[in-house]
Amino acid sequence: MSTYKDHTLKIYNSLSNQKEIFIPIQxxxxxxxxxxxxxYSKVHLGNVRTFLSFDIIYRYLLHLGYKVRYVRNITDVGHLVDDMDNGEDKIAKKARLEQLEPMEIVQRYTVDFHDILQKFNLLPPSIEPTATGHMIEQINVIQHIIDKGYAYESNGSVYFDVVKYNEDYDYGVLSHRDLMHTLDNSRALDGQSDKRNEQDFALWKRADPHHIMRWPSPWSEGFPGWHTECTTMSTKYLGQRFDIHGGGMDLKFPHHECEIAQGEACTGHPPVNYWLHANMLTLNGKKMSKSSGNYILPGEVLSGENPVLSKAFSASVTRFxxxxxxxRGIMDFSNDAILAAEKGYERLMKAMDVxxxxxxxxxxxxxxxxxEAKCYEAMDDDFNTPILISHLFEGVTFINHLKDKTATLSTTDMERFCKTMSSFVFDVLGLEVKSDVYNGQVEKLDGTISLLIEMRNQARADRNFTLSDQIRNRLTELGIKLNDTKDETTFNY
RNA sequence: GGUCGGGUGGCCGAGUGGCUAGGCAGAGGUCUGCAAAACCUUUUACAGCGGUUCGAAUCCGCUUCCGACCUCCA
Structure with a gap:
């Protein structure tokens, strides 16, 4: 069994913009x-890609024998939707539009989120904390930053003093931006008179009278700013310094930059050793996003109900x-691309069966x-799944040679080969063979098809091709494909 | 406008200073009652122009096109 002790795992760290050898704190x-x-709305396929990226990282770390505490939050206090000044958050806005309680919205889309990730076979995190469940902790963090002198209260709201912080630390270490530069390029938003500097960000916002989501605090009835929850919950469950922090590329600035600033302001040291960023999934060459309307939903891929799709695709195919x-690469979604992937996926899965x-x-x-060494090398090199998959296809060629008896393996090698293929395909990549559709009735259906195949092969032996073709055609119409080989007839649906 | 990333064969998509990525499609073959499937083999490439080098798609410069971030966003 291969463990982390036998591997030099390299991870691309956004802090240094290069691959670094991964050494955990403990x-x-x-x-x-x-x-x-x-x-506040259904997750789209781009969101799924990001969570899938970290699912693979989580799975590979587990595969190497690491004990991993994987924390992934649910943001159920909306980030501000308009200018800071308007102070209406995404969830509250959506709630008003749909005439629902904010927590009703939260519940609906949390369930949707879990449902989708389960369908796509993502492992649940160890802890999934919510922002609303950590209001007291967030208030404490804010107070702590004020006490340290890096935040100030203004008119019931609390802001992080970026300029002050930048005097003692370095604001911009992650996104590699220069504060003065950021200053020059900050847009002049309206009504920011509460802030000392334009680039200061909110830790706490006082709620307007009509604002629905609100909590009491030492400063005002209001709600936390948009970076506070991650700092609060990550440090609560992982400590003031932890190994890996991930997220979508679009969160790098300002969200993650602000998390670093908050963490350092609290403790005097950087909160995270390795920052990982998953790149975007694009549609028509443009980033998928809810706000722009340029997106495809995971459910639409599963059902085929979207104009860009020619058919439905299983969750496993989508994953593959x-x-x-x-x-770390931008990926463009297209029907042709996923269609091609489906063919390859089926070939891989058939080989696994063989x-x-x-x-x-x-x-x-x-x-x-x-x-086997090449497979591990690929994953050790910043989780390079495309390279791993290319080696798995070499494995497919091996399997076919073994089947055709143009190659053989000793018992030991055979066991090793089976174990490695299966570990990577099922455990690390999380691909599954199970049909998404016929669950539960599989045995009955398979038995029935086997019976029809028997009858058809009898007809073929009797040279009654009218009957045999009739059976084959009717099954094809039902979406059941028969594959004649030299020795037997197999089927798939 | 600023910062950063990228343009790879028909399509998707890795990688790298000299050695076949891989998948899909295409071509040839095996198998087959037929068809399909499956399997085996296999062709085509590195945006453009300069430069460095024995040698660059890979390094440098310029041009051009695209994208991300700078504002909520995975």
């Missing part, structure tokens, strides 16, 4: 925090499709150890 244990969704691109039926031989004619 040997054998990893603390990982990922920014979760704001639950996304994993053919490295998580593999389970192959008998070992006396000696090995394939270099399994070398192949």
């Amino acid at each position: 040997e054998g244990r990893v603390g990982m925090y990922v920014c979760g969704p704001t639950v 499709f996304m994993l053919q691109t490295h998580y 593999l389970s039926k192959i008998e070992p031989g006396n000696k090995s004619t394939l270099d399994i150890a070398g192949w």
